[in-house]
Amino acid sequence: MTENKPDFCEFCKASRIVRIGKIPTVTGKKQRFQCRECGRTFYGTNN
Numbered sequence: 001m002t003e004n005k006p007d008f009c010e011f012c013k014a015s016r017i018v019r020i021g022k023i024p025t026v027t028g029k030k031q032r033f034q035c036r037e038c039g040r041t042f043y044g045t046n047n
Contacts, residue, residue, distance in 0.1 A: 009035035010042050 008015050014037035022029040023043075031044045 004044055005031075006033060006042075006044060009038060009040065011035065011040045012038040014038065 005019070006017055009017060012035060014035055016036035017033050018036060020032050020034045020041065022031055032041055033044060034041045
């Protein structure tokens with residue numbers, strides 16, 4: 001499982017995205033990201 005850094009925020013579409021850690025799940029760990037514009041957090045896509 002590879003976590004790709006998103007090109008833009010899912011909510012405000014800004015491009016200022018930073019990694020903020022990983023969250024353990026049943027299938028492994030998911031990378032969390034935060035938008036520097038709106039402050040919301042979200043997970044990367046799995047490819």
